[in-house]
Amino acid sequence: xxxxxxxxxxxxxxxxxxxxxxxxxxxxxxxxxxxxxxxxxxxxxxxxxxxxxxxxxxxxxxxxxxxxxxxxxxxxxxxxxxxxxxxxxxxxxxxxxxxxxxxxxxxxxxxxxxxxxxxxxxxxxxxxxxxxxxxxxxxxxxxxxxxxxxxxxxxxxxxxxxxxxxxxxxxxxxxxxxxxxxxxxxxxxxxxxxxxxxx
Amino acid sequence: xxxxxxxxxxxxxxxxxxxxxxxxxxxxxxxxxxxxxxxxxxxxxxxxxxxxxxxxxxxxxxxxxxxxxxxxxxxxxxxxxxxxxxxxxxxxxxxxxxxxxxxxxxxxxxxxxxxxxxxxxxxxxxxxxxxxxxxxxxxxxxxxxxxxxxxxxxxxxxxxxxxxxxxxxxxxxxxxxxxxxxxxxxxxxxxxxxxxxxx
DNA sequence: CGACGAAGTGAAACGTGTTCCTATTATGTC
DNA sequence: GACATAATAGGAACACGTTTCACTTCGTCG
Numbered sequence: 516x517x518x519x520x521x522x523x524x525x526x527x528x529x530x531x532x533x534x535x536x537x538x539x540x541x542x543x544x545x546x547x548x549x550x551x552x553x554x555x556x557x558x559x560x561x562x563x564x565x566x567x568x569x570x571x572x573x574x575x576x577x578x579x580x581x582x583x584x585x586x587x588x589x590x591x592x593x594x595x596x597x598x599x600x601x602x603x604x605x606x607x608x609x610x611x612x613x614x615x616x617x618x619x620x621x622x623x624x625x626x627x628x629x630x631x632x633x634x635x636x637x638x639x640x641x642x643x644x645x646x647x648x649x650x651x652x653x654x655x656x657x658x659x660x661x662x663x664x665x666x667x668x669x670x671x672x673x674x675x676x677x678x679x680x681x682x683x684x685x686x687x688x689x690x691x692x693x694x695x696x697x698x699x700x701x702x703x704x705x706x707x708x709x710x711x712x713x714x
Numbered sequence: 715x716x717x718x719x720x721x722x723x724x725x726x727x728x729x730x731x732x733x734x735x736x737x738x739x740x741x742x743x744x745x746x747x748x749x750x751x752x753x754x755x756x757x758x759x760x761x762x763x764x765x766x767x768x769x770x771x772x773x774x775x776x777x778x779x780x781x782x783x784x785x786x787x788x789x790x791x792x793x794x795x796x797x798x799x800x801x802x803x804x805x806x807x808x809x810x811x812x813x814x815x816x817x818x819x820x821x822x823x824x825x826x827x828x829x830x831x832x833x834x835x836x837x838x839x840x841x842x843x844x845x846x847x848x849x850x851x852x853x854x855x856x857x858x859x860x861x862x863x864x865x866x867x868x869x870x871x872x873x874x875x876x877x878x879x880x881x882x883x884x885x886x887x888x889x890x891x892x893x894x895x896x897x898x899x900x901x902x903x904x905x906x907x908x909x910x911x912x913x
Numbered sequence: 914c915g916a917c918g919a920a921g922t923g924a925a926a927c928g929t930g931t932t933c934c935t936a937t938t939a940t941g942t943c
Numbered sequence: 944g945a946c947a948t949a950a951t952a953g954g955a956a957c958a959c960g961t962t963t964c965a966c967t968t969c970g971t972c973g
Contacts, residue, residue: 529940532950557930567952569933578930637836641893648894675906682885682907683878694840695847707874708881712910728970731920756960766922768963777960915973922967932957939950 520645521580522573536574538564543585547631555582555631576642582635583646589632590653593618597657607662608713614661615684615705622688623698633692636685654681662713676712683708719844720779721772735773737763742784746830754781754830775841781834782845788831789852792817796856806861807912813860814883814904821887822897832891835884853880861912875911882907 522536542563546555557578561571575581597614604610622629639647658677659669687704690696696704721735741762745754756777760770774780796813803809821828838846857876858868886903889895895903 531939535951553929556928567954568931569953570951572931573950576931634837634839637888638833639892640833643892644894647892672910676910678903679878679882679907679910683881685885686881689836693838693842693846695843704877708878711871711875711878730969734921752959755958766924767961768923769921771961772920775961917972918970920967920969923965925963927962928960930958930960932955934955935953937950937952940948942947943945 521575521584535564535566535570539566539571539574539581540585540588543581544589544628547582547585548625548628551627552582552631552634554627557581579635579639580643580646582632583639583643583650586632586636587646587649587653590650593621594653594657598660602661602664606713608709610661610664611658611680611713612706612709614657615680615709616702618657619684619688619698619701619705623691623701626692629688630692633685633688637689651681654684679712680705680708720774720783734763734765734769738765738770738773738780739784739787742780743788743827746781746784747824747827750826751781751830751833753826756780778834778838779842779845781831782838782842782849785831785835786845786848786852789849792820793852793856797859801860801863805912807908809860809863810857810879810912811905811908813856814879814908815901817856818883818887818897818900818904822890822900825891828887829891832884832887836888850880853883878911879904879907 522532539560542560543555546559546563555578557571558568560581561568564571571581575584597617602610602613604613636647636650655674655677658680659673662673662677663669684705687696687701690704691698691701721731738759741759742754745758745762754777756770757767759780760767763770765773770780774783796816801809801812803812835846835849854873854876857879858872861872861876862868883904886895886900889903890897890900
C-alpha cells in the first residue's frame, strides 16, 4: 500500500502510543474549539499534546489527516450515542429530520470546531481516502438506521436516498460554516430535501 | 461594506486594467489546467500575467478569491453556451441529466483545472460570499431552465429541487476530484438523484 | 506644463505547513 | 544486562500564501 495513512488506534501497539494519539486528538479538538481551522497549528498541537513536531507528523501525515481523523472520532461518539436509543418519530422522514437536526444543533453549538472539521473534510484529497470513508460510512449508516431502524436488508434506493440526504446536509453545513446561510436556512434545507425524497 | 472583494470587471475603469484582470485570470486557468490547485502559486500567476505580486493581491485579495473568480468566469461561459440552444430531452429529468452530464464531462476533460476550482470553491469562507453567490446563482438558473425552459414563474419546489440537485452534483464532483469516486459513479449519483427528485 | 494621488513595481520579510537531520530514549531480543 | 532497532525529541530549514514598504509610473486636474 502506497497511500499515506494516519496511524489508527488499532495500529498502535503500546499503551503509551495510544495515549499519545489520544493526547494529539484531544489537543486538536481543543484548539479547533477555541479558534477554528486556523487555530489548529501543527506546532501548537504538538506542544499542547506534549509531543515533538516530528512525532505529530509520524502519527498524522498532514493537518488535514489530523482534522479528518478528529472528525471521525467525534462522529463515532455521535453515532454511538444514537445507536442504542430508539429514535423518536413515527415515519422515516420524521426520524431522519430528528437525527440530522440534532446533529446539526450539536455542531452549531461549537461553531469553531465545526468550521475546522468541515473545512478539513471538504479540502481533503485522495490521500485522506480512508479517513473520509470512515466518516462517510458513519453518516450513511446513521441515516439508513433512522429511515429503517433495525432493518438489515436495505434496498438500493434506501442507500441512494441516504446518500443524497448526506450530500445535502454537507452542502448545507458548508454554507453555514462559510457564513452563506443561517442556522434556520440549514434546518429548512434539510426539511425540504427530506420532504422531497421520503414519501 | 467591510468585506474584502475581488475587483470585478465592471469596477475597473481603464482598458489597461480590464486587460490586466483578464491576463491574471488567464494565467490562473492556465496554471490550474497544467498542475491543479497546488500549481496555482501566487508568484507564478503574477509572473505569467506579467504583473507584480502586489498588484495581483490588489485585484484578488487571496488565492481563493482568485480561483473562485476564475470559476465564475468559466461558469459564465458554460451557462452562456447553454442558454441559447434548446436542450434535448422530452421531460425535465432528461434535460437536467443532459445539462449536468455535459457539464461534468466538460470538467472531467480538464481534471487539474476542475480540481483547482472545486477545491477553492469548497474551501472558500465568508469573505468570498459574493463570488460564491455568483456561481451558485448560475448553477441554479442552469438547472431550473433545464427543468422548465422559458418558464419564468418557478414554484418554490422547483427552486428547492434545483438546489438539492446542485448540492448532489457538487458533492459528487468533490468525490471525483478527491479520488473517492469514478466518473461513472458521478454519472450514476446524478441520475439517481434526478430520478428520485423529478417525477 | 507641473503637481498630486492612485495604481503598479520589486523585493524583502513574516507565518505556518511540511521536511529533514541528529541526538536521545524506549522497546524488544538474546 | 547488553545490544539492535525503532520511536521520540528538538530544532533548523524550506515552500508558499500573505503583508509591507519604498520607489516609480500613470492619469487627471488646475
